[in-house]
Amino acid sequence: MDFALSRELSTLQKKARAFIQAEIIPLENDVGQTPHGPSEELRSRLVAKARDAGLLTPHASKEMGGLGLCHVEKAIVFEEAGYSTLGPTALNIHAPDEGNIHLMEEVASEEQKERWLRPLVEGHTRSCFAMTEPSPGAGADPSMLQTTAVRDGDDYVINGTKWFITGANGASFVIIMAKMEDGSATMFLSDMDRPEIEVVRTMDALDTCFTGGHGVLRFNNLRVPATDVLGEIGKGFRYAQVRLAPARLTHCMRWLGQARRAHDIALAYARKREAFGQKLGDHQGVSFMLADNEMDLQTARLHIWHTAWLLDQGERGNFESSRAKVVCSEAEWRVVDRSVQILGGQGVTGETIVARIFADMRSFRIYDGPSEVHRFSLGKKLVAGRTPK
Known part of the structure; x- marks a missing residue:
């Protein structure tokens, strides 16, 4: 596995990062943000921005109007989208649409694709x-x-x-x-x-x-x-696995961006906030939390990239995606939890977006299979002689 990004992928990463920073983050406190997610009106505005930027539904095939990204390429772009709570909605890569698009590209008839899939890829429907x-x-x-x-x-x-x-x-x-x-x-x-x-x-x-x-x-x-x-x-159970293995991994990708955002906010605060005669980040307790954050972020990223690479080689990746789901959901949760702790009062109020990320992130340890279910499944496979890739 080559960890170097191609010139084209590096350019796409920078493009997605700049787009999220300039166009999407400023809308995070828009009145269209409701207790049940972005309103349809806000979603439409976000999708229009991504469409204009040439970043809409990048994981869909080129035939359907997407960029045809492979799994490793998705890992790069989805992390960048996840840096904003609204980024996945803007790029049309949020659950459940992302997983449904992948599934329908695999098994839907041509008539079904034209009736349901194409409008979904184009961002006109959910x-x-x-x-x-x-x-x-x-x-x-x-x-x-x-x-x-x-x-x-x-x-x-x-x-x-x-x-x-x-x-x-x-x-x-x-x-x-x-x-x-x-x-x-x-x-x-x-x-x-x-x-x-x-x-x-x-x-x-x-x-x-x-x-x-x-x-x-x-x-x-x-x-x-x-x-x-x-x-x-x-064949419903078989198709569920076609959908769930990649969908587990894309959750990990998007939430990695959220965890990185929380860490960046906490790190910036630790560099400037003073307490007990020195910068907050100079206190060993805080610096250790920042170091642990960096380790957890990289651990999650490597699990994502490796599993994505296996999927790109044509492997089923069920074992590896389950493993990544547990590792990433727990590592990324720890990053956000530590970031709240470092921010103190700002971490538990609306003064930063970290409190919202904290609430959103907790659900990730349950969605697409609780950690305990994946551990049980992994353990059974190991006892039965299944060797991971």
Whole structure:
């Protein structure tokens, strides 16, 4: 693995960094920032800026209008986007759209791509991914699906309840994971304006960075024609892995940018703030926290780059992406937590953006699988003789 950035990628990195600094960070306190994420109006303005800059949806294929970035290239650009709480929204690389774009490029039919994917890549629409359910349904264990899909003529009739569905409120379409009569799982596509889809409520959450927040959805005899099956019948669990392994890693990329931002703010404060006769950063306790931050940031970055490189070699990367998810979510959380501590009162108020990053970041240790679930999975694979790359 070559750690040197190509001239083209270095130029793209600098372009993304300058764009976030000049165009996006100034909007972080815009009135369109709501408790349930950026408003649709703010999202549209952000997306327009990225479109004008030639940075919109960079991970999508060139055929779909993106830049066709590979996984390693995504690691560079996504970190830069994550430096602002609004950056991933602006570049159209936020969850769940980023993962849905990747999945649909892999398995959607040409008709489905033109109907749903292309407007999504162009930033004109949003999507959601409906898998998680209230107990006793699917959570970290997707095999516990309770939502059902029953064949009726040329249609499938879907019934069930989903929750923690990111971006549900205001999404144009949804990818639904449902259990078939034989116990397998299938993914279905549906427009969200159907009367049989009920947005029950938007859930209150720690994070405020996802447009549309996190919703509760109910499917009441939703009829989906067989032409709107995503991929093949019965391959839902397989497709979930196609989506989840890269999506876990892109979470790590984006949040690395957030952690780096918090560290930079804390470092700048430690360099100028005086306490007990010397600069805050000259106190050993603070300097040690800054050093630990630097180590955690680099550890996370190397896990991301290595796993991205494996994916670019055609490896499945399930083991490595699980490992990276745990390492990165915990390392990046420690960076933000220490930054709050260094900032003191400014770290727990709106005087800096670090308090918002702190609240957003805590959820990362749960999203796309809690650390404990990944550790359990990794341990089982190791005992069974699975050797990591």
